[in-house]
Amino acid sequence: MPVLELREVTKVFPGVIANDKVSLVLEEREIVALLGENGAGKSTLMNIVYGLLSADQGEILVDGQPVKIRSSRQAIDLGIGMVHQHFMLVEPLTVTENIVLGREPGRLGIIDMKAARERVAEISERYGLRVDPDAKISELEVGLQQRVEILKALYQGARVLILDEPTAVLTPQEVRELFAVVRSLVDEGLSVVFITHKLEEVMAVADRIVVMRDGSVVGEVRPSETDEIGLARLMVGRDVVLRIDKEPSQCGDVVLEIRDLAVKSDQELDAVAGVSFTVCGGEIVAIAGVSGNGQTELVEALVGLRSPQSGSISLKGTDITHASARSSIEVGVSHIPEDRHRRGLVLPFNLAENLVLGDHRLKPYATRGVMHPREITAMAKKRIEDYDIRTPSEKVLASSLSGGNQQKVVVAREIGRNPELLVAAQPTRGLDVGAIEFVHRQILGERSAGKAVLLISLELEEVLSLADRVLVMYEGRIVKEFVAEEADAETLGYYMTGGGGTKLDDGADVSPTGSEVGA
DSSP: OOSEEEEEEEEEETTEEEEEEEEEEEOTTOEEEEEEOTTSSHHHHHHHHTTSSOOSEEEEEETTEEEOOOSHHHHHHTTEEEEOSSOOOOTTSBHHHHHHTTSOOEETTEEOHHHHHHHHHHHHHHTTOOOOTTSBGGGSOHHHHHHHHHHHHHHTTOSEEEEESTTTTOOHHHHHHHHHHHHHHHHTTOEEEEEEOOHHHHHHHOSEEEEEETTEEEEEEOGGGOOHHHHHHHHHSSOOOSSOOOOOOOOOSEEEEEEEEEEEOTTSOEEEEEEEEEEETTEEEEEEOOTTSSHHHHHHHHTTSSOOSEEEEEETTEEOTTOOHHHHHHHTEEEEOSOIIIIIOOTTSBHHHHHTTTTTTSTTTEETTEEOHHHHHHHHHHHHHHTTOOOSOTTSBGGGSOHHHHHHHHHHHHHHTOOSEEEEESTTTTOOHHHHHHHHHHHHHHHHTTOEEEEEESOHHHHHHHOSEEEEEETTEEEEEEEGGGOOHHHHHHHHTTTTOSSOBTTBOOSSSSEEOOO
């Protein structure tokens, strides 16, 4: 008997059929990957199972019995837990306080924190999800925060665990650790729904793969019966180029020059420590590194969001070391931020308003502070068409779009400015294979147009596919430089995790390939 079964579940939003008679079965001790493009209806379906949304039609069965799930509390009581892509943790509270929140042990209104801590430690040890029960969430890395979310579901008695895009913000090492955790959970008797758009992940972790497209289930296979190319075709409905071929770089004049740049973190630590490099027109330079090694602070300094402590930044010979974000845009710097919600979009604004951000004071969109709606609307409609943004109109709020279409809005705006330098930080984070192919083509288009591109990415396949040169960043320094054709994921990973040290060792090259770069 299936632990969870969905029968012809349908959900309609205004103008959109999010789920169209979707049926799905989850057996005990099974990992089912729910695979599909952004906007395919995966998260909507699981939000219905978790009680965050109500189905318009259809039936849900738990252990063979029909149930009505009208809230997440009801779902939890039925043994269904969900870990969302954007974590729902209270950062000032400790790990224990977050896990037991709402279900604190105690009597007569007095919380027994000792019992809570012991219970958290017990679950943590049992499932191999080790984390300090007394640590504050704000002090934990992303991978450990995700463990807390999983522990919270286990503490609440989950037998079915829904993981919504669980690897979107994880490093390759953290992804491997997560897969080991998921397998251990299944060995302990849990069943898992793994929502993702990443082909290599479903091949590695799933027992069964259910593929959704445009709100419907279009296929169901086991990993042994298919490959990544077949899954991509099923997801998108056409052949997809998983790795785009590119012509050799025609490197022109130096566009970006950074010399001895030092930048402090929010905690006044040395986040960037004496970094120097250049980017030419017609070249893509990628910075590879594990998250938290200074990439974010480097990008913020480049685009005017953080002032460097020392060193210099120049764009085509013009000093922009202490330029503001607005001034950076005016001199030709465009920025695809790593967090599109925090830095890239104003979610309560509509698409036209988001597409004009940064240029909204300039002609033809405004004159002396007066906005010109007709020009803004015309521009928005053109960019929506050019960048294949799936939306009913330019008046739709940015918050209503899928993650992939939100990212296309950011890419359309930033590339639409015709910049001298494109700084693309995690440009395909959270995107499906079709959207990734599209964004990659836009970035390569900038390179072909003679623009300079600085790519910052945790995805090594993306780095190796797009970059002409790769700089490895570790503990705030550039510790290695590769010509992209001479690099591979294993060697990059070696230096990303501190292999070879952080400094030159009398000029010795200790790597299989590449060249040392002094700090």
